Amino acid sequence: MSMNNQGRPSAIPAASAGFDGVTGTVTGNRGLQIEEPLIFEQDSAGRTGVDLPEVPKVASRLGAVKPRAGVGLPGLAEPQVVRHYTRLSQKNYAIDSGFYPLGSCTMKHNPRLNEKMARLPGFSDVHPLQPVSTVQGALELMDQLAYWLKTLTGMAAVTLAPAAGAHGEMCGIMAIRAAHEARGDKARTKILVPESAHGTNPATAAACGYAVDAIPATADGRVDLEALKAKLGPDVAGLMLTNPNTCGLFERDIIAIAEAVHAAGAYFYCDGANFNAIVGRVRPADLGIDVMHINLHKTFSTPHGGGGPGSGPVVFADSLAPYIPVPYVTHGTDGFALVENAGDGPAFGRMKAFHGQMGMFVRALSYMLSHGADGLWQASSDAVLNANYVMARLQDVMTASFEGPCMHECLFDDRFLKGTGVTTLDMAKALIDEGFHPMTMYFPLVVHGALLIEPTETESKASLDQFVDALRALAERAKSGDAAYFQAAPRLTPRRRLDETAAARKPVLRWTPPVAKEAVAAE
């Protein structure tokens, strides 16, 4: 049995037969951590959690299609369903429960007012194809959100259609392509993307049929302007740049970058994933940006929800303003109107069904109104202050990759772990046992073993201090030669490290009824 450095066994021994070998309890539960089987393993035929009226007796009219024999879903009563999902929820870390400094992801507080507003029946119970005369308030909300986004970015136009940040990137690159094509310029086959970019940037450019050419970084973590200039030419359609960049740094040369891009006849796409660092203090239009997406789920606090839904409006400078997708809201003679068909104007096409992520628009506008111009100024100031504070307090025990000041997030690499046998991953897992969600690991790719910390403005100083103290102690512990402690972490979670290699080698992507499993095994 392995022992930790305090001499206690690292796993609880089974008391005797019938007890769980891991927890020592009969059930496998540990107090508030309750084991929960799959919902399919709790089935009882005929049981349901929804009472429905009798089906009227009419002859069915399904044409040539037969009714199916059955679906194979389990039956549970409502209390069982409530307990199932409640127990599952308790196995999640969340911003509501603790500090979530996941760099580049912006885990800030999600105000509940926004949830309440999105659930007003006038927004949530409105069909996208109702007569426009019955949805004037919904169109007004979209128009207001568009006004805020244009004012905050200084840009000329906005589309609210894209469903997420990456979808917004797609929209922006399509606009760039449409603009070049409209001029008859078909020679531009390349998009330039810095090495530090989010993976979505090269994936988007490639999906839109462009070759991707990487721009190297300078020693201070920024785009190498000279290298960029050397690559710019008549074959370049545009540059995709994140600013502040993924190292948490502001691109000092951004205006010179924009000028060089424009001089080459290309467009400047900005990945606005980090707009939260500067919102209300800097307008992207003043930096020479032509087009930028905005993640409402980052900068404007709409909930991440375990991976979505996002919302990725895109703002356009005059240069690209004619090239937007449908739909969009206009001011008509009888109030607001909705342009829904590409044939009705210069729009380049359509990104998704209906009008965009309305539920997210309501939440984002609720956030903007709550903050106002003064509150947004303060929010970005505090976000940057918090990140610089964390960086300053960790600098002597960890290795910051670049000199500060940083913007909304600070980047460390794994040089401070050299020779300890502890990796960035181990460090992250040890933080979990301390009650924190880890920072982003191994991104950006431009530094070795990256640890990217984004505190956001909604953390108190006490919360930052506790995190910093834990991380300092862990860094010291790693350097003291206690690698085994880290490699065994996390110990206190509902599950310990999971075997991701096995999961990928022989993927099990769904539950299969036991009978079917046996039949497969017998084959």
Place this chain on the structure above:
Amino acid sequence: MRYLPLTEADRQSMLEAIRAETVDVLFRDVPEAARLAGPIGGLPNHMGELEVERLLGAMAAKNLPAGAVPSFLGAGAYRHHVPATVDHLVQRGEFLTAYTPYQPEVSQGTLQVLFEFQTQVALLTGMDVANASMYDGATSCAEAVMMANRITRRKKAILSGGLHPHYRDVTTTDARFIGFEAVAMPPAPTGGEDLLALVDDKTACVVVQNPDVFGHVRDHSDLAAACQAKGALLVVVVTEALSLGLLTPPGDMGADIVAAEGQSFGNALNFGGPYVGLFAVKDKYVRQMPGRLCGETVDADGRRGFVLTLSTREQHIRREKATSNICTNSGLCALAFSIHVSLLGEAGITRLAQLNHAKAVQMADRLAAVPGVELLNDGFFNEFTVKLPKPAAAVVEDLAKRRILGGVPVSRLYPGEMEDLLLVAVTETNTEADMDAFAAALTEILGAEVPA
């Protein structure tokens, strides 16, 4: 500011720790010309909850909620009753405010939900496996076409005229910019189109919708066989996921990929979004799938657990070689879908689907009895098309004035075309009184127009 915990004293002591005089110093890398001197102009200052509620409440009050009146709107978004349990559970902070489950040890809740969601979608569609969801049905459809291109190494998609025009437009927009051919057939409101004849050895896939945008239900087994014979894939789109509770599922008809909209389960109308795209495939195509996948594995103690898997397809690993640029799924909407489907269970889903169909049959008969109205469908699920003796858009406006949301004019989806056609959807939320009111109002509106 209620969302900002730092006090002035905190800020001062933190600046001291950083050795910066002011916060402005931290913004020194921003070119001076681009630094605003103070809060941005043209916007109001911060507001309390009460003020925000007043402003947004006033906007909400200008809309006519579908639930406030008899409502028969469909065309890809359906008003179903969502049990109270669904939203209660969705709003648990541990689900609502978690990120993508990148750290599986503290994300088993989200991961198990996704694993169960994938299983539910696979069962409903009759397919082998499903992913952890897409943005919506229309983007699912476009991704299905691109996946078919990858699998067949061909670049031509044939889109049925029964495909929802928004789905068609998203796919043709992608086709233009991504570089493949999408042949869109003309709309066929009375049914019938010969897609078989169009499939050739350059065809990557045929995309059909079932029930189609006009409400027709069809058996696509023959088309699936024909596609297979030519080395093409059959993509089946479903915009009303509840139909999967009653109709032979696409998997049993031989579909290779199913791209569907899951809004009907657990998700409110929300004026069109956010919704939840469903994406299911045959086993052999798993590694060509876009989007996130959750898989089963074991932890260091040998216990069952779940992780995101096969991420070598995805953009954060593969960058420009990824199968798709997608970075998110529609997590919360997938959760809502999953809870609603769990509550319904086998017995509930069958009954709810039967209820929708039976009510639609009743409504179709009521409308067909209105003088001058003609029902265009033989087979349908909960939505059908009627031909009116005058433009449907004007009729719908007139109905709205009488506080009835009487369906979607087909010309809203096809500007300038089929102006006399009206799409009518009926769900369990429609009462006998709703149906009577609709039929009576329509009779009245059409009264003066019907030729003797």
